[in-house]
Amino acid sequence: MPPQAPREIGADKLKGRGDELYAELLAAHEGLSEADSRRLNARLVLLLLNELGDPDHAIRVLRDARARFTPNDGSDREGGA
Amino acid sequence: MSRYAHQRLPYETPPELAGGEPSQAPVIVVGAGPIGLAAAIDLAQQGVACVLVDDNDQVSHGSRAICWAKRSLEILDRLGVGQRVLDKGVTWKVGRLFHRDSEVYAFDLLPEEGHRMPAFVNLQQYYMEAYLIDRARELSAWIDLRWKNRVVGVQQDAHGVRAEVETPDGRYTLAAQYLLACDGAKSPIRGMLGLEFGGQQFEERFLIADVQMQADFPSERWFWFEPPFHPGQSTLLHKQPDDIYRIDFQLGPDADPEAEKQPERVRPRVAAMVGHARFELDWVSVYAFKCCRLERFVHDRIVFAGDSAHVVSPFGARGGNGGLHDVDNLGWKLAAVLKGHAPASLLDSYDAERIHGADENIRNSARATAFMTPKSATDKLFRDEVLGLAADYPFARRLVNSGRLSVPCALAGFALQTPAADDSGGVAPGEVCPDAPVDAPDGPGWLLHHLGGAFVLLAVDAAVPAIDGVRTVAVATRGYAGGQGLGDRAGWVEARYGSGKLYLIRPDQHVAARFDRVDRATIEAALKRAQGMPEDSHAAPSPA
Numbered sequence: 001m002p003p004q005a006p007r008e009i010g011a012d013k014l015k016g017r018g019d020e021l022y023a024e025l026l027a028a029h030e031g032l033s034e035a036d037s038r039r040l041n042a043r044l045v046l047l048l049l050n051e052l053g054d055p056d057h058a059i060r061v062l063r064d065a066r067a068r069f070t071p072n073d074g075s076d077r078e079g080g081a
Numbered sequence: 082m083s084r085y086a087h088q089r090l091p092y093e094t095p096p097e098l099a100g101g102e103p104s105q106a107p108v109i110v111v112g113a114g115p116i117g118l119a120a121a122i123d124l125a126q127q128g129v130a131c132v133l134v135d136d137n138d139q140v141s142h143g144s145r146a147i148c149w150a151k152r153s154l155e156i157l158d159r160l161g162v163g164q165r166v167l168d169k170g171v172t173w174k175v176g177r178l179f180h181r182d183s184e185v186y187a188f189d190l191l192p193e194e195g196h197r198m199p200a201f202v203n204l205q206q207y208y209m210e211a212y213l214i215d216r217a218r219e220l221s222a223w224i225d226l227r228w229k230n231r232v233v234g235v236q237q238d239a240h241g242v243r244a245e246v247e248t249p250d251g252r253y254t255l256a257a258q259y260l261l262a263c264d265g266a267k268s269p270i271r272g273m274l275g276l277e278f279g280g281q282q283f284e285e286r287f288l289i290a291d292v293q294m295q296a297d298f299p300s301e302r303w304f305w306f307e308p309p310f311h312p313g314q315s316t317l318l319h320k321q322p323d324d325i326y327r328i329d330f331q332l333g334p335d336a337d338p339e340a341e342k343q344p345e346r347v348r349p350r351v352a353a354m355v356g357h358a359r360f361e362l363d364w365v366s367v368y369a370f371k372c373c374r375l376e377r378f379v380h381d382r383i384v385f386a387g388d389s390a391h392v393v394s395p396f397g398a399r400g401g402n403g404g405l406h407d408v409d410n411l412g413w414k415l416a417a418v419l420k421g422h423a424p425a426s427l428l429d430s431y432d433a434e435r436i437h438g439a440d441e442n443i444r445n446s447a448r449a450t451a452f453m454t455p456k457s458a459t460d461k462l463f464r465d466e467v468l469g470l471a472a473d474y475p476f477a478r479r480l481v482n483s484g485r486l487s488v489p490c491a492l493a494g495f496a497l498q499t500p501a502a503d504d505s506g507g508v509a510p511g512e513v514c515p516d517a518p519v520d521a522p523d524g525p526g527w528l529l530h531h532l533g534g535a536f537v538l539l540a541v542d543a544a545v546p547a548i549d550g551v552r553t554v555a556v557a558t559r560g561y562a563g564g565q566g567l568g569d570r571a572g573w574v575e576a577r578y579g580s581g582k583l584y585l586i587r588p589d590q591h592v593a594a595r596f597d598r599v600d601r602a603t604i605e606a607a608l609k610r611a612q613g614m615p616e617d618s619h620a621a622p623s624p625a
Binding site: 038039042043045046047050 | 462463465466467469470474476477480
């Protein structure tokens with residue numbers, strides 16, 4: 001079997017329902033303290049990694065997100081990838 | 082304090098200092114812990130003599146390595162102590178994980194039948210060493226056990242290796258072809274060679290308490306994250322023989338090792354966990370750990386095995402078990418080299434295969450440690466949410482990591498193995514042979530008892546060609562009527578190995594090659610490869 005090309009990261013796959021999903025995301029966090037929101041986000045990341053069902057793609061997404069991420073407080077200066 | 086009755090092992094003046102014949106043994110094994118003893122026994126069973134020196138004259142103080150995994154038990158069985166270990170040890174296969182006051186997940190490490198050995202046996206290291214010493218004494222024609230013999234210097238050249246040994250009667254020199262350094266995590270030999278032991282040091286401290294008590298904990302591995310009796314930390318419970326329980330308390334990075342060892346500090350921790358004070362402390366230790374390995378295990382004529390070559394965290398039982406896998410891999414290769422059946426370069430495959438195994442053990446144990454001891458607030462957040470999700474979601478239960486317990490590593494892709502020509506099922510090259518119940522001419526038994534110790538050609542429902550230097554074992558999955566060969570007593574041979582197949586099996590019970598038809602040239606080529614012979618060695622020798 002020829003190797004499949006990696007799935008593209010960031011192309012729009014939300015089927016025109018982006019606003020609805022964004023609203024659902026905010027609704028999921030509504031009324032939570034900042035600490036609890038952080039907890040819920042951690043939960044969501046774990047759940048979505050599983051729901052993606054594609055470990056190779058999940059690893060690419062994680063790495064891509066970190067690579068394009070600029071820390072606000074410069075705490076990334078020491079490397080720590 | 083220990084309930085085990087330690088006895089002094091007899092020191093004798095070595096013949097080199099008593100005016101006798103100096104040792105002619107081709108191998109020096111340094112360190113009579115489980116790994117050195119197992120290595121000496123494996124060599125002896127191959128007919129290779131060794132001098133086994135140890136700087137002490139007692140078996141291990143403290144239970145130390147207690148969890149012996151299925152593959153290790155199979156190796157110990159091959160070395161002749163499997164039954165004793167089974168008889169004395171506590172057999173278990175279920176692990177339970179708790180978070181706070183509720184159970185989140187239970188796993189069964191050996192859910193299928195048809196194996197002689199269980200998933201795990203818990204047995205204190207002092208018993209393991211005592212049994213191996215008894216076995217080594219049975220092999221005294223090959224194993225020269227020397228207690229209170231400390232190696233203080235080593236030298237090697239193209240012809241051999243020499244060890245300077247210190248005894249109560251003075252110093253002498255041992256000469257041999259090879260030296261196995263099985264001298265533990267602090268390996269003096271490693272130091273004498275000036276070898277770097279690189280890796281990761283973990284700050285976290287742990288308390289081990291061996292507690293003797295009457296209790297009705299089942300024979301299972303129980304692990305708690307943040308239990309009510311030890312808030313914010315983790316705790317691990319194992320059952321050992323003699324009514325002794327191993328309890329491992331996480332203490333955090335700032336714990337004072339000396340203070341935490343004191344009974345007045347230990348007893349309240351144990352009492353909080355077991356709910357009463359009717360117990361004796363049998364052994365207490367506070368430790369931190371590293372995950373390190375040597376860059377290479379083979380240094381010409383000095384070969385490292387066990388903790389001297391690699392150390393891991395204890396979570397996952399990959400230390401002692403990993404060391405026995407080293408012995409399993411090394412014994413037959415060193416014997417073949419010493420007998421002139423293989424080039425010295427065969428030992429390079431020990432380096433490659435066991436570095437692969439050590440890296441797998443280090444990776445697994447470092448990941449377990451990262452889960453158990455989160456190093457930042459974010460790491461802790463994810464850890465806690467995995468534990469929270471585990472109650473509701475199956476995927477999260479499998480992310481809960483209290484140690485990924487030792488399993489044999491696959492050796493596919495390494496030089497000795499021949500890739501299978503097809504993917505038609507059965508055991509893949511590089512894997513350990515799975516056991517199965519068989520009928521044999523002398524009654525019911527186990528397949529693994531017929532494999533190992535030499536190269537074996539295993540034929541399942543297939544004709545077996547006679548090949549020089551290879552033992553043949555034929556299994557009939559149908560219609561076994563006694564006589565020659567083996568029968569598939571419960572269908573597990575066919576289920577695991579398939580039918581109409583030939584396997585070339587290494588002396589360490591790993592599959593070197595799998596064939597779907599009998600073709601002598603192909604089998605002979607695979608055998609040469611598995612013996613570390615050059616690919617073109619069947620060519621006519623060049624004129625002298």
